[in-house]
Amino acid sequence: xxxxxxxxxxxxxxxxxxxxxxxxxxxxxxxxxxxxxxxxxxxxxxxxxxxxxxxxxxxxxxxxxxxxxxxxxxxxxxxxxxxxxxxxxxxxxxxxxxxxxxxx
Numbered sequence: 001x002x003x004x005x006x007x008x009x010x011x012x013x014x015x016x017x018x019x020x021x022x023x024x025x026x027x028x029x030x031x032x033x034x035x036x037x038x039x040x041x042x043x044x045x046x047x048x049x050x051x052x053x054x055x056x057x058x059x060x061x062x063x064x065x066x067x068x069x070x071x072x073x074x075x076x077x078x079x080x081x082x083x084x085x086x087x088x089x090x091x092x093x094x095x096x097x098x099x100x101x102x103x104x
Contacts, residue, residue, distance in 0.1 A: 001033040001094050003087070007040035010048030010074075018048075022055050031064030035090045038071030049078030056082040067093050 002025040010018065026032040036052065038044075044052075052068060056079050059066035068075055068083045069090035076083060084090040 001035065001091070002028060003035045003037055003091075005037040005040070007042075009043040009045075010038075010041055010051070011043060011045040012047035015047045015051050018051060022051070026055060026058055026062070026064075026066070029064070031062050032059045032066065033064050033094045034059060034066040035087065035094060036066065036068045037087050037090070038068050038075050039087065041071050041074055044071065044074040044078070049075065053078045065094060 004018075004021060004025055006018065008014065022034075022036075025034045034055070036055075038052075052075065056066045056068075066082060067090040068079050069087040070085065071083065084093055
């Protein structure tokens with residue numbers, strides 16, 4: 001399992017900086033199990049939210065999962081189904097075997 005911790009603003013001007021680490025995290029393990037800790041994000045726009053949403057879909061298509069911890073309203077509009085309120089809950093979520101409804 002890989003944890004990426006984000007801080008600051010995940011917006012059009014900065015989203016590109018997350019692409020490479022996110023791709024590496026998703027490719028490092030098959031199936032991918034990734035937690036994005038968004039608790040320190042101050043803002044997310046469409047570019048940042050779309051990047052997270054694409055990563056969630058990719059992980060699911062690859063038979064894995066990406067869970068976003070925290071981020072509140074900034075992130076919820078983009079990945080509400082893949083969110084947990086805390087990092088501990090995200091780690092617990094990925095540590096358990098997938099439920100039938102979790103399968104892609």
